[in-house]
Amino acid sequence: MRHKTILITGGLGFIGSNFLPFFLEKHKEYKIINLDKVTYAADVSNLNEISANANYNFVKGDICDRELVDKLFKEYQFNSVIHFAAESHVDNSITNPDEFIKTNIFGTFNLLDVAKHYWMDAPHKPKQDCENNRFHHISTDEVYGTLGETGLFTEQTPYAPNSPYSASKASSDFIIRSYYHTFGMNVVTTNCSNNYGPKQHDEKLIPTIIRKAINEEIIPIYGDGLNIRDWLYVLDHCKGIDLVFHKGVIGETYNIGGENERDNLYIANTICKLLDEIKPKTQSYKNLISFVKDRPGHDFRYAIDASKIEKELGWKADENFETGIKKTIHWYLNKYNT
Ligand code: NAD
Numbered sequence: 254m255r256h257k258t259i260l261i262t263g264g265l266g267f268i269g270s271n272f273l274p275f276f277l278e279k280h281k282e283y284k285i286i287n288l289d290k291v292t293y294a295a296d297v298s299n300l301n302e303i304s305a306n307a308n309y310n311f312v313k314g315d316i317c318d319r320e321l322v323d324k325l326f327k328e329y330q331f332n333s334v335i336h337f338a339a340e341s342h343v344d345n346s347i348t349n350p351d352e353f354i355k356t357n358i359f360g361t362f363n364l365l366d367v368a369k370h371y372w373m374d375a376p377h378k379p380k381q382d383c384e385n386n387r388f389h390h391i392s393t394d395e396v397y398g399t400l401g402e403t404g405l406f407t408e409q410t411p412y413a414p415n416s417p418y419s420a421s422k423a424s425s426d427f428i429i430r431s432y433y434h435t436f437g438m439n440v441v442t443t444n445c446s447n448n449y450g451p452k453q454h455d456e457k458l459i460p461t462i463i464r465k466a467i468n469e470e471i472i473p474i475y476g477d478g479l480n481i482r483d484w485l486y487v488l489d490h491c492k493g494i495d496l497v498f499h500k501g502v503i504g505e506t507y508n509i510g511g512e513n514e515r516d517n518l519y520i521a522n523t524i525c526k527l528l529d530e531i532k533p534k535t536q537s538y539k540n541l542i543s544f545v546k547d548r549p550g551h552d553f554r555y556a557i558d559a560s561k562i563e564k565e566l567g568w569k570a571d572e573n574f575e576t577g578i579k580k581t582i583h584w585y586l587n588k589y590n591t
Pocket of ligand 1 (some may be wrong): 262263264265266267268269288289290291292293294295296314315316317336337338339340341342356360391392393394422444445446447448449454
């Protein structure tokens with residue numbers, strides 16, 4: 254079998270480490286190189302299940318390191334890139350935006366520019382055998398800013414990022430766009446809503462609620478708890494990425510979201526209710542919920558119109574929030590050994 258070689262960045266993070274086992278199992282003809290800097294957000298044990306897979310290789314390194322990225326392209330002659338690596342936590346982007354600008358903007362540019370060097374002879378002229386080489390950029394719905402009570406983000410919604418995180422992701426999306434228009438590179442971008450599921454970093458909302466509840470600590474909820482996100486089970490995101498990577502139209506962007514709008518208080522209450530059933534205590538876990546000072550610039554509502562990927566590529570989320578959260582709680586109970 255002739256292997257296609259794909260560079261995956263940030264594969265030790267939450268989404269990448271859910272994507273890799275799924276993708277390697279589904280596409281046995283691919284050889285994967287995972288380039289990850291192993292920041293605080295990475296967890297090497299996230300990929301124990303594939304560490305012995307002959308089609309998988311790990312390289313520790315920074316996407317901003319031009320020499321390294323160039324060396325990897327030379328050595329492996331990548332046919333494609335699927336780019337997950339990013340600084341991803343909004344709170345950290347408020348206290349320490351520098352890393353977000355470096356990794357999310359410069360790092361994306363660096364990868365794309367090296368790919369251009371290896372794949373293109375001139376603008377709109379791919380090198381021989383590089384015609385189908387694709388750069389898939391993973392992005393977020395946060396680039397669209399915030400919604401009021403109604404409306405949905407479509408691929409036509411103007412960008413209006415509000416946090417340093419979303420501004421850095423928006424910038425990276427524009428760089429990708431420009432390499433399509435200017436150089437004719439084969440790029441696709443997916444903008445996804447909030448993911449949840451196994452292997453998410455402890456700092457994020459859902460793992461925090463589960464961990465604090467089982468440790469019988471205060472469960473902190475920002476502001477009045479009424480901020481709304483469109484929650485998508487991570488494996489449904491991975492399936493969407495797989496579809497767009499293989500079938501998406503060059504230069505296009507696709508929104509991915511589960512039509513599962515839930516506010517933060519609902520999320521906390523649902524997790525507490527399920528824990529009351531699975532691991533009952535003398536009093537309900539709900540009594541641990543406590544409202545804390547809101548995050549500055551906290552976007553009120555995100556919601557995705559996913560009809561483009563549904564109609565054009567046949568994507569559909571398999572989980573809704575209520576089914577996905579049960580799987581998620583069981584995974585974390587196992588992780589936290591309770
Ligand atoms: P994460 O923070 O869990 O993981 C990021 C990974 O990238 C880590 O393994 C980290 O070590 C690596 N990394 C960071 N900087 C790097 C660098 N300079 N060089 C190489 N590796 C580096 O993030 P995630 O939640 O898995 O998100 C993955 C992608 O999906 C990001 O681009 C994010 O913007 C996007 N996204 C995330 C969500 C979500 O809900 N988590 C939703 C939509 C889009």
